[in-house]
Amino acid sequence: MADFPKNTQVLIIGGGVVGCSVAYHLAHLGWTDVVLVERKQLTCGTTWHAAGLIAQLRATINMTRLAKYSQELYGKLEEETGIATGFKRNGSLAVATSEHRMEEFLRNASMAKTHGVDVNVLTTKDCGDMYPYLNTDGVVGGLHIPLDGQGDPANIAMALARGARQKGVKVFENTKVEAIHIRDGRATGALTDKGEISADIVVNCAGMWAHEVGRMAGVNVPLHACEHFYILTEAVQDLPGNLPVLRVPDECAYYKEDAGKILLGAFEPVSKPWGMDGIPDDFCFDELPEDFDHFQPVLEQAVERLPLLETAGIHTFFNGPESFTPDDRYILGPSPEVENFFVAAGFNSVGIQSAGGAGKALAEWIVDSAPPFDLWDVDIRRMSPYQGNRTYLKNRVTETLGLLYADHFPYRQYETARDIRHTPFHDKMAERGACFGETAGWERPHWFVPADDLKKGVKPEYEYSWGRQNWFGYAAEEHRAVREKAGAFDLSAFGKFLVEGPDAMDVLQRICGNDINVEPGRIVYTQWLNERGGIEADLTVSRLAADRFMVITGAAVGTRDFTWLKRHIPEEARCIAVDMTAAEAVLGVMGPNARKILQKVTPADLSKEAFPFGTFQTIELGMVTVRAHRITYVGELGWEIYVSADMARHVFDTVMEAGEGEGLRLAGMHVLDSCRMEKGYRHFGHDVTDEDHVLEAGLGFAVKTAKEDGKFGPFIGRDAVVARKEEGLKNRLVQFLLNDPEPLLFHTEPIVRDGEVVGYLTSGNYGHHLGGAVGLGYVPVREGESAKDMLASQFEIEVAGRRVAATASLKPLYDPTNEQIRQ
Numbered sequence: 066m067a068d069f070p071k072n073t074q075v076l077i078i079g080g081g082v083v084g085c086s087v088a089y090h091l092a093h094l095g096w097t098d099v100v101l102v103e104r105k106q107l108t109c110g111t112t113w114h115a116a117g118l119i120a121q122l123r124a125t126i127n128m129t130r131l132a133k134y135s136q137e138l139y140g141k142l143e144e145e146t147g148i149a150t151g152f153k154r155n156g157s158l159a160v161a162t163s164e165h166r167m168e169e170f171l172r173n174a175s176m177a178k179t180h181g182v183d184v185n186v187l188t189t190k191d192c193g194d195m196y197p198y199l200n201t202d203g204v205v206g207g208l209h210i211p212l213d214g215q216g217d218p219a220n221i222a223m224a225l226a227r228g229a230r231q232k233g234v235k236v237f238e239n240t241k242v243e244a245i246h247i248r249d250g251r252a253t254g255a256l257t258d259k260g261e262i263s264a265d266i267v268v269n270c271a272g273m274w275a276h277e278v279g280r281m282a283g284v285n286v287p288l289h290a291c292e293h294f295y296i297l298t299e300a301v302q303d304l305p306g307n308l309p310v311l312r313v314p315d316e317c318a319y320y321k322e323d324a325g326k327i328l329l330g331a332f333e334p335v336s337k338p339w340g341m342d343g344i345p346d347d348f349c350f351d352e353l354p355e356d357f358d359h360f361q362p363v364l365e366q367a368v369e370r371l372p373l374l375e376t377a378g379i380h381t382f383f384n385g386p387e388s389f390t391p392d393d394r395y396i397l398g399p400s401p402e403v404e405n406f407f408v409a410a411g412f413n414s415v416g417i418q419s420a421g422g423a424g425k426a427l428a429e430w431i432v433d434s435a436p437p438f439d440l441w442d443v444d445i446r447r448m449s450p451y452q453g454n455r456t457y458l459k460n461r462v463t464e465t466l467g468l469l470y471a472d473h474f475p476y477r478q479y480e481t482a483r484d485i486r487h488t489p490f491h492d493k494m495a496e497r498g499a500c501f502g503e504t505a506g507w508e509r510p511h512w513f514v515p516a517d518d519l520k521k522g523v524k525p526e527y528e529y530s531w532g533r534q535n536w537f538g539y540a541a542e543e544h545r546a547v548r549e550k551a552g553a554f555d556l557s558a559f560g561k562f563l564v565e566g567p568d569a570m571d572v573l574q575r576i577c578g579n580d581i582n583v584e585p586g587r588i589v590y591t592q593w594l595n596e597r598g599g600i601e602a603d604l605t606v607s608r609l610a611a612d613r614f615m616v617i618t619g620a621a622v623g624t625r626d627f628t629w630l631k632r633h634i635p636e637e638a639r640c641i642a643v644d645m646t647a648a649e650a651v652l653g654v655m656g657p658n659a660r661k662i663l664q665k666v667t668p669a670d671l672s673k674e675a676f677p678f679g680t681f682q683t684i685e686l687g688m689v690t691v692r693a694h695r696i697t698y699v700g701e702l703g704w705e706i707y708v709s710a711d712m713a714r715h716v717f718d719t720v721m722e723a724g725e726g727e728g729l730r731l732a733g734m735h736v737l738d739s740c741r742m743e744k745g746y747r748h749f750g751h752d753v754t755d756e757d758h759v760l761e762a763g764l765g766f767a768v769k770t771a772k773e774d775g776k777f778g779p780f781i782g783r784d785a786v787v788a789r790k791e792e793g794l795k796n797r798l799v800q801f802l803l804n805d806p807e808p809l810l811f812h813t814e815p816i817v818r819d820g821e822v823v824g825y826l827t828s829g830n831y832g833h834h835l836g837g838a839v840g841l842g843y844v845p846v847r848e849g850e851s852a853k854d855m856l857a858s859q860f861e862i863e864v865a866g867r868r869v870a871a872t873a874s875l876k877p878l879y880d881p882t883n884e885q886i887r888q
Contacts (some may be wrong), residue, residue, distance in 0.1 A: 069237060069259040074098035075431065076255060076264035078242050078278055079510040080107040082115075082218060082416055083409050084270030085225035086424025092232030093354055094432050099229070100264075102240040102257060103331030105349040106307040107226055108219045108270040112416065113350060114385040116295065116330050118310055118321065118497040119418040120157060122173065122182045122210060124473075125813070126825070127438050127756075129180040131422025138217050138421040146231070148224035151217030155322075156596060157311040160192050160199070162205040165472055166315055170208040171865035176813045177210075178863070180823035185209040186866065198373050215310060216320055218417045225424075242271075245282035245406070252282060252406040266431060268407045273344060275396075275410035276453070284400040286413035287448050289458035290344065290386040291466050292337040292353050294360045295330035298377035299390055299681055309709070314470035316366040327371070327379060331363040332414070336466035338459045339386050339527065346666055353384040371473040386415045389462040393469060395419060396441040398436065401628035407431060408445050414469065435595060439756035449505050457482045459821035464888040474529035475811045476511070476735070478502050488557035489650040489713035497731055500525035500536065504620045504734075512536040513543065513732040531865075532809065536735070537831075544739055544833040548698055550728025551656030554737055556705060557713070559651055560623030562616040562630060566640035569612050574775030576633050577606060578759060578768040578782065582775075585610050588679050588696055590767050592759050593629060594782025598789055599755040600762060602626045603747060607681055607694065615645075617694075622749055635777055650679050650713035654720060657885070658727045663704060665723040669693075671704075678887050687719035698743030699737060700877070701885050735830075741880035742830040745800045751812060751828040751874035752798060752841045760789050761796045761843065763875065767843040796843040797855060801826070801862055801871040803837045810838040817861040818844060826862065835878055840871075 074419070075091060077084050087524045088101045101108075118411035119136055122511065123129045136651025139152040161167040170186065177184040187207040193199055226236055239258070244256040245267060254263035269286065279286030304325050311320040319330050339353060352364040360382075390396060390411040400406045409427050412419050431435040439448065461482035471477075480880065495501075498514035514525045528535040546552050564573060573581045579591035584606045593602035604618040605624065609795040620627045623646055630642050654663060660671050669676070669684035676682060681694040692707040708716045721729065738748075748754045753762045759782070760768075768786055803810065811828025815822045840862060844855060852875055861868040880886070 067235065068239070069257070070100060070235065070262060071260075072254070072263040074264065075100070075266045075268060075269045076262060076271055077101040077563070079103065079270035079272055079275070080106045080226070080236070080238065081110050081112040081270065081272045082108070082186050082225065082420040083223040083272070083412065083424060084702035085222045085229065085641060086420045087268055087270055087409055087427050088234045088236070089225040090425045090428035091431065092229045092234050094428055096432060097233035099234045100262065101174070101229070101234060101236045102242060103236070104241040104274070106238050107236070108222045109349040110274070111387050112222050112383065113219045113385065115417050116319070116321065116328060117216045117218045117417050118319065119152070119214045119216055120210065121213055122177055122184065122569070125442055126180050127440065128442055129182060131426060132418050133182070134425060135418055136212070136214060141219055142221065142228065146224045146227040148220055148227055149217070150221045150224055152214060152221070153216070154212050154214040155307045156209060156211045157213035157312065158187075158192065158207055158309045159312040159314065161205045162203045162313070162315040164205060165474070165531060167205045168865055169473055170206065172531070173540045175815055175863045175866055176206060179813065179815045185211070185212055186192055187341070195309065198371055198374055199311065200370050209309070211618070213310060216417065219753040221420075222418060231662055234633030242278060242281070243252060245278070247403060248281060248799040251404040262388070264407045266407065268409065268427070268431070270409045272410060272804065273340065273386055275408065276581055277343070277390070279400075279408065281402050282400070282406050284402045284406055284408070284452040285448060285453035286396060286408055286445070287409060287458060288388045288390050288396065289338055289455070289462045290340045290388050291462050292339050292356070292384050293387040293414060293466070294356070294384050295328055296360070296364070296379050297381040297383065298327045298374065299380045300325045301327060301373060301377055309333060313370055316370060317363050317467065317470050318367050318370070320371060327374065327377060329364070329367050329374070331360060332467055332470040333359070333363055334467035338462050341455065341459055353386060355382050355384055355677060359383065388463045389413050391448075391461045391465065392459065393465045395443050396425065396444045396445045396448070397423060397440060398430060401446050402625055404632070413465070423559055436755065439623070439754035441750050441754055443627065447621065448627055449507055451485060457485070472529065474531065476502075476527065476534065477529055478527060482506060488555055489710045490555045490557060490652065490717050493714065493717050494555055494731065498525050499733070500527065502734060505623060507620055509558055509620070510555055510731070510733040511735050512539050513731050514539065536841040540733070540735045540739065541833045543694055543730055543736040546728060546730035547656045547701060547732055547736060547740055548659065548834050549576050550553065551654060551662055551724060552656040552699075552730055552732035552736065553724070554653035554655065554732055556651040556653045557649070558620035559646070560618040560620065560626060561645040561649055562627055563613065563643045563645050564616060564630070564640065565613040566638070567583050567612055568638040568640045568776060569614055571776035572634050572638050572640045573614060574772070575777040575780055576630065578780055578786070580769045580772040580875070581608070581774070583608055583613070586680050586682065588681055588694060592764060592767060593626075594759055594780070594785070595755055596780045596782055596785060598758045598760070598785030600664070600753040600757055601755050603753050605696065619749060633781070638777070648710060649707050650710050650716070652706045652708070652713070652716055654702060654706065654721060654729075655697055655699045655701045657702060657888070658729070659701070659703045662720065662724045662727050662729055666719050673888065687715055689715055691716060697886055698738035698746055700746070700880055702888050726870055739830040742828065742841070743832040743835050743877070745841065745877040747798070747841070748828055759786060759796065760791055761794050763798045794846050796845050797852065797875065798841060799844050799855075800874045801840045801842065801860060802832065802835055802874075803862060804870045804872060806837045808838055808867070808869050810840045810862065810864065816842050816844060817863055818858050822863070832879070839878070
C-alpha cells in the first residue's frame with residue numbers, strides 16, 4: 066500500500082456506503098486529490114448489516130430525486146467497476162390495516178405524481194394477489210411502487226470505493242482519526258494513527274461515530290445509535306426471487322426475499338439506544354446481544370400476517386446498531402461552527418437508498434460551494450446546539466426509530482426529550498390551556514383549550530387524524546378572534562441577531578436584497594439571496610441606530626441564518642453579530658382591536674399617523690419599557706412587543722388585563738399559520754427556499770436592484786435578479802382556495818392546470834375566514850403568457866386521489882389592498 070500522504074485536497078473520514086459515495090462523486094467531478102480513511106475496514110460499522118431496501122418515494126421532491134438517483138447509480142455500478150451490487154427492481158408493496166393509514170397512502174400516491182414516481186393504489190384483493198403469502202385479514206388496501214428495489218449493501222459500498230479508486234482516490238483502512246485540526250475557524254486537516262495530514266476540506270462520514278468526530282472539531286452532529294433487529298428464516302421452498310419488498314407499517318414490520326429466505330425487520334415504537342458510554346474502540350463487523358423479548362411482539366404479529374413464518378424456522382436472529390437523528394432526517398452539508406468541515410451522517414436506517422444521491426449532492430456542494438438544489442430537509446444547520454447533548458439524544462431516539470413506520474399524521478409532535486426551551490410566557494400560557502408543540506426545542510403554544518372546557522376536564526392534547534383534529538374548532542375560534550377582535554401570540558422563539566459597528570449598514574446592504582439604508586425606527590422586510598437569486602433567508606431588519614440593527618427571523622432557521630450572517634461579514638469589516646434570541650421575549654397583539662387594547666396601557670400615541678406600519682418605537686407599557694414593532698404575519702393591525710426576558714411576565718399580565726372586554730384571545734401557531742396562508746405570506750423552507758428565485762416567489766417588491774452599492778459591493782444575487790427580469794419568469798407562486806369547504810390541505814398536494822399535473826403545493830392550511838382550505842404552490846409559466854392568461858386556466862388540487870376545483874390568485878385572497886394592516 067502507498068505511504069500515507071501528508072496532504073490532500075479533501076479528507077473523508079469514514080468508509081461506509083456514504084463516505085465511499087462522497088469519494089466516488091468527488092472523483093467523477095474531477096476532484097481526485099481525495100483521501101478516505103476508515104478506522105477499521107470498509108463497511109464494518111453499520112453498512113454491512115443493512116437490509117438493503119432501496120425505495121424511491123420520499124417526503125419531498127428533492128429527497129425523492131436523490132433516492133431515484135441512488136437506484137440509477139446502483140444499477141450501473143457493476144458495469145463500471147466489476148463488482149456486483151445485487152441491485153434488482155422487484156418493487157415494493159405497503160399494506161394498510163387502518164383507514165388512517167390508507168388515507169396516508171392515498172395522499173402519498175397523489176404526491177408521487179408530482180415527484181415522477183410510478184405508484185399503484187391497490188385493493189385488499191390486489192394486495193393478496195400480488196403477495197400470495199400475505200394474510201389479508203384486516204388489510205384495507207395497499208400501495209405498490211413497481212420500480213422500488215433492493216441490493217447488497219456491502220457490495221454497493223465496495224463498488225463505490227472501487228469506482229473512486231479508479232479515478233485516483235486513495236483509500237486507507239485501519240487508519241483512525243485522533244484529532245481534527247482547526248485554524249482561524251477553519252478545518253485544516255487531521256491527526257491519524259498513521260500521522261498528520263493537512264486538507265483543504267474535511268468531510269465527516271463517520272456513521273455512528275460522526276457525533277464523536279464532530280466533537281473533535283467543535284461541530285454539533287446530533288445522532289445516536291440504536292439497536293436494530295431482524296430475523297432471517299431458513300430457506301422457504303419455491304419462494305420466488307422477485308417478491309416485492311413488503312411493508313406493514315401498522316405492525317412495525319418489513320419483509321424481503323433474501324436468497325430464498327425471508328428477512329423480517331422491525332421498527333418498533335420504543336427502541337433501545339446503544340453506546341451511551343461510547344462505542345467500543347474495537348467494534349468491527351460486530352453484532353449486539355440478542356433480545357428476543359424485545360422483538361417478540363413484532364414477530365407474533367408477523368406470524369399472523371405471514372403464516373409461512375410459523376413453520377419456516379429462524380436461521381439468524383440479528384441485532385446490530387444503526388444511527389438515528391432527533392427528527393428522522395439525515396445530516397448533510399457544511400457545519401455552522403467550522404468552515405471547510407462537511408458532514409454526511411445519521412441516515413436513520415435508510416442509508417443505502419440515500420447514499421448515492423446524498424453523496425452526489427454533498428460532492429457538488431463541496432465543489433460548487435453551494436448545494437445543487439434545496440436541501441433544507443437534511444441541512445445540518447437545522448440542528449440546534451442543545452441537540453448534541455447525549456442524554457437528550459438517548460431519550461429522543463427511543464422514539465425516532467419507530468416513527469419511520471408510525472402514522473405520519475399532520476401536526477404530529479415528538480413526545481420524548483421535550484420541555485427543554487421555555488419562553489418567559491410559557492407558564493402563563495400553560496395555565497390558560499395551551500397545547501405546546503416544539504420548534505428548535507422551543508415549546509410554543511399551538512392551540513388553546515378555552516377556560517370553560519378546561520373546567521370540564523378537556524385536556525390540551527392532540528388527537529391525531531387526517532381529518533379535522535380535536536383542536537380544529539378551537540383554532541377556528543382563535544382565528545375568528547384575530548380577524549374580528551384581537552389575538553395574542555407568543556413569538557418569543559423568533560431568532561434575534563444584533564448587528565452593530567461602523568460598517569454594519571454596509572455589511573447588511575451587501576447581504577440584503579432590500580435597501581437597509583433607512584432612518585432609525587424603520588423596519589425593512591427583505592430576503593438574503595444567493596448568487597442564483599434563490600432565497601437563503603426571509604426576514605426583517607430594524608434599524609436601531611446609525612450603526613445598530615436588529616435582524617428578526619423564524620425560530621426554525623435561527624442557526625442557519627446566523628451562520629449565513631457571520632460567514633458574510635468580511636474579515637476587514639468593523640462589524641459584529643450577536644445572537645440575542647433568548648434575551649428578549651416577544652408578545653404579538655394582532656387584530657382590529659389591537660390599538661385600542663395597547664393604548665390602555667401606554668402613554669405613547671399609537672395612531673396610524675404617529676405610529677405607521679413598518680416602524681418601531683421604544684415605549685412605556687405598564688411599568689416597563691419595551692420596543693413595539695408595528696408589523697404583522699397574520700394580515701391585521703398589530704404590534705410585536707419586544708421586552709427584556711426578565712420583565713416579560715409583567716407585559717403579559719398587563720396586556721391580557723387590558724384585553725378583557727375587548728375580545729382579546731390567546732392564539733397559537735396553527736392560527737398564525739392559517740392566517741398567513743389566507744394573506745398569502747410566504748414561509749421559509751416551504752414556499753421559499755434557496756432554490757426558489759425571489760422574483761418567481763412574488764417578492765420582487767422587497768428587492769431593490771437600483772439601490773446604491775455599499776462599501777462591500779452590490780448585494781449578493783443582484784445580477785441574477787436583473788437577469789431574470791430580462792429573461793422573464795419561469796414559474797409563479799400562486800395562492801389557491803378550494804371551492805369545496807370540506808377537504809383539508811397540508812402540503813405536496815398536486816396542482817392540476819387544465820387537467821394536467823403541473824406542480825404541487827408548498828404549504829397548506831385551513832382558511833377559517835375564507836371558508837376553505839388554502840394552499841400556495843409554484844405553477845410553470847407557459848411561453849409568452851401573462852399573469853392574466855395563467856389565472857384564466859381551470860385549476861384543481863388533488864387531495865388523496867380526488868381532484869377539487871380551486872380558485873387561483875396572485876394577489877392575497879384576504880385583504881388584497883392591505884386596508885386591515887394600515888388602519
